[in-house]
Amino acid sequence: MKTNETTGRPLIDRFGRHVEYLRISVTDRCDFRCTYCMSENMSFLPKSQILSLEEIETIALAFISRGVKKLRLTGGEPLVRRGIMKLVERLGNQLGAGLEELTLTTNGSQLRRHAQALFQHGVRRINVSLDTRDTAKFAAITRWGKLSQVLDGIDAALEAGLHVKINMVALRGENDHEIVPMMEWAHQKGMDLTLIETMPMGLVDIERADQYLPLTEVQEKLSQQFTLTQDPHATGGPARYLRIAETGGRLGLITPLTHNFCEGCNRVRMTATGDLYLCLGQDDKVSLRDPLREGGIDALNSLFDHAMDIKPKGHDFEIDRQKPQRNVKRHMSVTGG
Ligand code: SAM
Numbered sequence: 001m002k003t004n005e006t007t008g009r010p011l012i013d014r015f016g017r018h019v020e021y022l023r024i025s026v027t028d029r030c031d032f033r034c035t036y037c038m039s040e041n042m043s044f045l046p047k048s049q050i051l052s053l054e055e056i057e058t059i060a061l062a063f064i065s066r067g068v069k070k071l072r073l074t075g076g077e078p079l080v081r082r083g084i085m086k087l088v089e090r091l092g093n094q095l096g097a098g099l100e101e102l103t104l105t106t107n108g109s110q111l112r113r114h115a116q117a118l119f120q121h122g123v124r125r126i127n128v129s130l131d132t133r134d135t136a137k138f139a140a141i142t143r144w145g146k147l148s149q150v151l152d153g154i155d156a157a158l159e160a161g162l163h164v165k166i167n168m169v170a171l172r173g174e175n176d177h178e179i180v181p182m183m184e185w186a187h188q189k190g191m192d193l194t195l196i197e198t199m200p201m202g203l204v205d206i207e208r209a210d211q212y213l214p215l216t217e218v219q220e221k222l223s224q225q226f227t228l229t230q231d232p233h234a235t236g237g238p239a240r241y242l243r244i245a246e247t248g249g250r251l252g253l254i255t256p257l258t259h260n261f262c263e264g265c266n267r268v269r270m271t272a273t274g275d276l277y278l279c280l281g282q283d284d285k286v287s288l289r290d291p292l293r294e295g296g297i298d299a300l301n302s303l304f305d306h307a308m309d310i311k312p313k314g315h316d317f318e319i320d321r322q323k324p325q326r327n328v329k330r331h332m333s334v335t336g337g
Pocket residue numbers: 030036037074075076077078105106107127128129167168169196197198199200201332333336337
């Protein structure tokens with residue numbers, strides 16, 4: 001690999017935050033159409049605009065040479081991208097050589113097929129999104145998903161030796177009554193559960209303000225039923241954790257609306273077209289694809305430096321039905337959750 005003098009220099013932004021975590025959306029496509037994430041008739045990017053798997057690998061390696069220690073593959077649905085396991089294998093080869101963790105976020109639909117290979121290539125922890133264990137509700141929320149397939153995928157992941165964390169977006173009037181049973185089920189299977197506040201990203205067919213459920217409210221209710229203590233567990237992500245004495249398990253809370261966690265942000269996110277977004281909730285970005293195609297790795301390194309100069313201080317998500325113009329325009333599936 002051709003390098004220049006910036007190789008090896010850590011990525012530190014203007015606020016002194018070290019960027020050590022890259023999330024890569026390997027595709028904007030998905031086999032589900034979750035109501036809070038996508039509209040029913042989403043249009044997707046033409047394949048010509050999407051980075052090849054080799055280009056994704058080159059960019060990931062350049063990031064690793066600048067101190068990135070953790071990679072998460074996401075999307076869209078990462079496991080529907082053709083050839084994805086080849087990329088997992090190649091990135092997995094970097095584990096122990098700068099890279100400390102390779103992980104992914106998935107809707108679980110393809111896990112039965114891929115769980116063992118993920119483990120073989122060095123993946124140890126994955127996040128699986130599951131908002132309900134009610135078959136009809138699951139079909140309503142995901143529009144195209146099949147609950148039994150996802151539950152089977154989760155079992156396949158556990159059988160393969162993967163640690164599974166369940167991600168559940170808390171949706172008022174939809175799945176709030178399922179939070180406790182979901183937590184008990186997850187903990188009983190040795191999985192963590194993380195609750196996520198719905199974020200105002202992209203136009204969807206539902207009214208987000210109706211669904212928004214502040215996790216402060218959920219925590220307050222849970223504390224009447226369970227003994228909750230702060231847990232110092234940290235994964236490099238934005239969740240803070242509570243230990244539940246009664247189940248012995250951990251509950252993560254991702255609270256972009258009620259508790260801004262930007263001061264500790266160590267992340268950047270790349271879309272499938274090679275746009276590097278410096279914050280999930282802001283539009284600041286650096287395009288990597290064309291410079292890579294024209295200038296190779298040297299071009300990447302100077303763009304990484306520029307990215308550190310413009311990484312915003314933080315997001316200012318707000319869910320207010322009177323101010324829809326304040327929503328981030330792109331869908332979560334573009335930047336990757
Ligand atoms: N398809 C994979 C999945 O569902 O896990 C990976 C991509 S998905 C965009 C990543 C995570 O973002 C999922 O846990 C999903 O529930 C969450 N998500 C999507 N749209 C969201 C929104 N508007 N607010 C909060 N979380 C959202």
